[in-house]
Amino acid sequence: LQEKSIDHQLTECNLWDKSNKIFTADVALELPILIKDKILVADVGAISEYLEETYYLHPLIGASPLARIDVRRIANWFNTKFYAEVTQLILHEKIVSYFTKTKEPSSSLIRVAKQNIYPHLDYMTHWIKQRKWLAAEKLTLADIAAASQLSVLDYLGDVPWDYSHHVREWYAIIKSRPSFRAILNDYIPGFNPSNHYANLDF
Amino acid sequence: LQEKSIDHQLTECNLWDKSNKIFTADVALELPILIKDKILVADVGAISEYLEETYYLHPLIGASPLARIDVRRIANWFNTKFYAEVTQLILHEKIVSYFTKTKEPSSSLIRVAKQNIYPHLDYMTHWIKQRKWLAAEKLTLADIAAASQLSVLDYLGDVPWDYSHHVREWYAIIKSRPSFRAILNDYIPGFNPSNHYANLDF
Numbered sequence: 001l002q003e004k005s006i007d008h009q010l011t012e013c014n015l016w017d018k019s020n021k022i023f024t025a026d027v028a029l030e031l032p033i034l035i036k037d038k039i040l041v042a043d044v045g046a047i048s049e050y051l052e053e054t055y056y057l058h059p060l061i062g063a064s065p066l067a068r069i070d071v072r073r074i075a076n077w078f079n080t081k082f083y084a085e086v087t088q089l090i091l092h093e094k095i096v097s098y099f100t101k102t103k104e105p106s107s108s109l110i111r112v113a114k115q116n117i118y119p120h121l122d123y124m125t126h127w128i129k130q131r132k133w134l135a136a137e138k139l140t141l142a143d144i145a146a147a148s149q150l151s152v153l154d155y156l157g158d159v160p161w162d163y164s165h166h167v168r169e170w171y172a173i174i175k176s177r178p179s180f181r182a183i184l185n186d187y188i189p190g191f192n193p194s195n196h197y198a199n200l201d202f
Numbered sequence: 203l204q205e206k207s208i209d210h211q212l213t214e215c216n217l218w219d220k221s222n223k224i225f226t227a228d229v230a231l232e233l234p235i236l237i238k239d240k241i242l243v244a245d246v247g248a249i250s251e252y253l254e255e256t257y258y259l260h261p262l263i264g265a266s267p268l269a270r271i272d273v274r275r276i277a278n279w280f281n282t283k284f285y286a287e288v289t290q291l292i293l294h295e296k297i298v299s300y301f302t303k304t305k306e307p308s309s310s311l312i313r314v315a316k317q318n319i320y321p322h323l324d325y326m327t328h329w330i331k332q333r334k335w336l337a338a339e340k341l342t343l344a345d346i347a348a349a350s351q352l353s354v355l356d357y358l359g360d361v362p363w364d365y366s367h368h369v370r371e372w373y374a375i376i377k378s379r380p381s382f383r384a385i386l387n388d389y390i391p392g393f394n395p396s397n398h399y400a401n402l403d404f
Contacts, residue, residue, distance in 0.1 A: 027325060027328045027329075028279075028325060039268065039271070041271050041275070042275050043274065043275040043278050043279065045247060045274055045275075045278045046270075046271050046272075046274035046275040046278065049251075049270065049274055050267055050270070050271055050274075053267040053270070054267050065252055065255040065256050066241070068248075068251065068252070068255070069241070069243050069248050069252055070248075072245065072247055072248035072251055072252075073243070073244050073245040073247075073248040076245050076247045076248065077230075077245065080282045084286060123229060123230060126229045127229075
């Protein structure tokens with residue numbers, strides 16, 4: 001939203017808080033949800049395409065069908081594959097289990113997730129070596145999708161930055177963008193961010 | 203492709219067959235892949251959007267940004283959420299383990315997947331009660347995405363059709379479409395389809 005200069009207001013929701021009115025208004029527990037002029041848009045892919053189609057300023061998906069192929073492919077990769085194999089496991093074991101007090105975190109699942117990140121860093125390196133950003137010569141939705149996943153893990157200190165200097169340099173540039181500033185000030189009660197989390201020169 | 207009247211040729215690929223040239227041509231093992239005029243498009247979402255943008259006949263995502271919200275949301279739901287919670291588990295335990303001979307199928311994982319299908323059938327029922335098809339008054343990508351998942355499970359006899367007559371009637375109409383005929387003739391060596399699999403009146 002910030003990258004497209006769209007005025008907005010963020011509201012924090014927790015998937016485990018089923019009394020939240022936002023969930024009872026809809027059929028499924030899905031986050032994020034965009035609400036605009038009483039229109040509810042769920043699903044991160046549907047939200048991104050809707051914003052791209054209705055706000056022409058600062059396009060983030062690409063200028064032609066051909067350019068949009070890799071943007072969508074790589075954005076979906078991070079929103080679904082990376083999320084399922086890495087972020088979801090770590091988030092669930094470390095954060096959700098802490099807040100819902102349902103069970104002790106599984107250190108073996110966390111270990112699996114931390115191993116799973118390496119092929120994804122290789123995947124990123126493959127693209128970044130070819131062009132300035134993940135999917136094009138300029139920042140696109142693919143970079144935002146990837147950086148969102150990595151920033152969550154980086155907060156918890158779970159990104160092995162030494163593994164790929166390509167990824168590290170790419171992320172340093174993302175971090176310096178004005179749109180990323182609020183994210184670097186995020187704070188999860190009960191969890192301190194890693195030392196370098198908000199550090200632009202990490 | 204058939205619903206959009208696009209001439210095409212299908213090639214069978216198995217994700218576990220890493221010597222397949224289609225995989226060495228690209229960075230990641232992803233299926234399906236669309237190849238058109240030497241352009242490679244991976245990721246089912248990127249493929250769908252690319253086809254919608256380049257073939258104007260028989261649109262399947264919707265005529266306006268507003269109409270496209272639910273189509274994309276529901277299509278993504280089945281391509282990712284339903285797939286991860288139901289199809290992937292059953293496919294992996296029953297089919298992939300059979301062909302790769304890596305391990306015995308886990309009956310407890312299959313049981314979990316078969317339980318997981320019920321909230322998804324509720325989700326479908328919610329939408330079908332409101333309109334003729336899942337996301338609109340006409341067939342869209344959302345129906346194709348949902349029917350693709352269900353047909354895989356139905357082949358193996360793993361859809362509890364008695365649970366929702368709304369879903370059952372919706373699927374009966376899908377099955378009768380010319381585009382579905384080839385799918386109903388599919389055959390997986392070593393696995394016979396369920397008795398009603400190709401039966402239009404099941």
